[in-house]
Amino acid sequence: MKEFMMLFRTERNDAPPPSPEQMQAMVKTWQDWIGGIAAQGKFVSTDALGYQGKTVHADGLVTDGPYAEIKEIVGGYIVVKAENLEEAVKLSEGCPTLSIPGGKVEVRDVMVFDM
Template sequence: MEDYLILMRLDILTKEAQPSPEQLQVYMKQYQEWVNGIVAKKKFKGGTALSTEGKVIQSNHIITDGPFVETKESLAGFIIIQAESFEDAVSIAKDCPILMGEGNSVEVRKIMNIHKEE
């Protein structure tokens, strides 16, 4: 099995896009059920949510507020899973409840080990 990153993107800044406390409870329950299903298959490795604040550092060392430069869609969090193949990882990611939100998306990326272990 190989490791894959599932990045979750949604609008976490626009006040109108934020769920009510009741809706948030429902969404978190759906998300936990999805993650628990991955855990039950022994494919969950970890993950976390990300704060709304950030900085973008460009190649010329210019630092700007970010990460929301041109879009309301921002990286809200990620999980790392193990999967048999890229297709298996995509199959797991397509059930992410974040996709029920208008304009939300998830991205699946294979984690490549470029650092040699010492």
């Protein structure tokens, strides 16, 4: 089996932050979806990404980030095991990000280098 990373992308919006009850419901949805992948023995790891960051450019310039000037943000990721890209894409079904208007899941294969 190969490893694949799913990046969770959403568009920035001016919606108010969720209430504690809404946040609990969202966490439960994520737990259920990730738990379903884990139950299949295909879960590797996951994390959310914070809002602080810097961008290091090839010329040595360091700017504030992450990419404040764009409309889309990457909110987190999951690494899964799958036989192929098609199976990894199938595992993205039910991802809570896909229930958000403008939500996307980018599925990429993880290249392993022996060093």
